[in-house]
Amino acid sequence: MLTLGIETSxxxxxxxxxxxxxxxxxxxxQNQDDLHAPFGGIVPEMASRRHLEVITPVVARALDEADCSxxxxxxxxxxxxPGLLGSLLVGLSYAKGLSYATGLPLVPVDHIEGHLxxxxxAGGTPLxxxxxxxxxxxxxxxxxKRDEAxxxxxxxxxxxxxxxxxxxxxxLGLGFPGGPALEKAALGGNPTAxxxxxxxxxxxxxxxxxxxxxxxxxxxxxxQGYFDQTIEGRQLPMSVADLAASYQNAVVETLLERCFAAAxxxxxxxxxxxxxxxRNTLLREQAARMGDDRGIEVHYPPHHLxxxxxxxxxxxxxxxxxxxxxxxxxxxxxxxxxxxARRTAAGGK
Ligand code: KG4
Ligand code: ZN
Numbered sequence: 001m002l003t004l005g006i007e008t009s010x011x012x013x014x015x016x017x018x019x020x021x022x023x024x025x026x027x028x029x030q031n032q033d034d035l036h037a038p039f040g041g042i043v044p045e046m047a048s049r050r051h052l053e054v055i056t057p058v059v060a061r062a063l064d065e066a067d068c069s070x071x072x073x074x075x076x077x078x079x080x081x082p083g084l085l086g087s088l089l090v091g092l093s094y095a096k097g098l099s100y101a102t103g104l105p106l107v108p109v110d111h112i113e114g115h116l117x118x119x120x121x122a123g124g125t126p127l128x129x130x131x132x133x134x135x136x137x138x139x140x141x142x143x144x145k146r147d148e149a150x151x152x153x154x155x156x157x158x159x160x161x162x163x164x165x166x167x168x169x170x171x172l173g174l175g176f177p178g179g180p181a182l183e184k185a186a187l188g189g190n191p192t193a194x195x196x197x198x199x200x201x202x203x204x205x206x207x208x209x210x211x212x213x214x215x216x217x218x219x220x221x222x223x224q225g226y227f228d229q230t231i232e233g234r235q236l237p238m239s240v241a242d243l244a245a246s247y248q249n250a251v252v253e254t255l256l257e258r259c260f261a262a263a264x265x266x267x268x269x270x271x272x273x274x275x276x277x278x279r280n281t282l283l284r285e286q287a288a289r290m291g292d293d294r295g296i297e298v299h300y301p302p303h304h305l306x307x308x309x310x311x312x313x314x315x316x317x318x319x320x321x322x323x324x325x326x327x328x329x330x331x332x333x334x335x336x337x338x339x340x341a342r343r344t345a346a347g348g349k
Contacts, residue, residue, distance in 0.1 A: 005314025008091030009083025014310035017066035021318030026065035027311040040170040048086030077317020080108035081334035088333035105324035107317040114312040118301035126270040135275035136162035154206025164210035189245030196250040
């Protein structure tokens with residue numbers, strides 16, 4: 001069964017063709033980094049306009065690279081949310097149009113659940129497991145069990161981890177997207193040079209909070225008079241490598257403390273980390289060390305499946321093909337989380 005996946009929830013326009021939910025025949029991702037870089041963050045209106053410009057060639061390329069045509073497809077799967085509403089509507093409307101024109105069934109899927117499919121595509125998801133999705137918009141820990149819907153153990157109360165990295169990188173003038181820029185700047189830096197808080201550390205809750213960390217960096221820089229200087233002439237109060245390394249370390253430690261607490265609470269032998277932040281080398285190395293100490297195996301998708309892509313959307317659509325809309329024209333996009341997961345007792349709530 002051939003599924004065409006379409007993903008436009010944020011600033012990546014993506015299309016993919018996946019065979020039987022696991023074999024990726026093509027996966028095309030066109031990012032918008034050039035467009036948003038001058039602003040140091042995503043400008044939603046510009047993101048949706050760019051999606052509109054490139055969605056047709058991106059889908060055409062995905063079909064071409066998979067060596068198939070619309071008539072050989074069996075199913076279309078599209079991200080309905082959560083994400084930027086204007087961006088989501090481009091992919092969703094395009095998918096509705098394709099479905100109407102071809103008669104193909106259309107399955108609306110959840111972006112976050114899509115990220116949870118990435119290990120499946122990469123060879124299989126070890127279950128039962130605890131899974132962290134850490135991206136620019138989401139930081140949530142799930143309990144995954146065979147043949148059961150994922151349940152939420154903890155989630156961020158404010159900023160996502162990727163967002164915290166992006167905002168710090170912007171403050172430090174490192175460019176966009178911030179996560180990889182900060183990681184590069186941190187090379188050779190001293191991770192203990194600046195004492196930063198570990199928000200909610202020691203709390204029994206499995207929730208996260210990152211806004212205090214961002215504020216701590218802001219307050220430090222402000223006290224040092226950093227923001228009193230002209231933007232072009234700004235001098236950091238300590239080396240950018242030390243600042244970036246200290247901040248990255250605080251984010252990684254905060255993420256991992258909760259993940260391993262969740263894995264221990266669920267008594268699971270597997271921890272899965274997905275989403276854009278899962279590309280981070282420090283996170284991977286530190287998680288591997290912590291996992292070794294605790295007898296917990298840590299799993300990641302390959303780099304290209306960590307960040308947003310449509311292969312994960314096609315894979316999820318295939319799995320949820322029984323949920324194809326009876327009238328695709330009535331599908332709505334949603335901006336905030338509508339995951340049907342429930343919090344469990346292990347989530348401390
Ligand atoms: O999953 P994703 O592509 O999009 C969302 O669903 O948000 O994740 C993007 C996020 C951004 O915040 C970006 O800064 C972060 O992932 N990211 C990284 C790295 N690569 C991407 N964060 C830390 N280290 C990286 N190497
Ligand atoms: Zn994502």
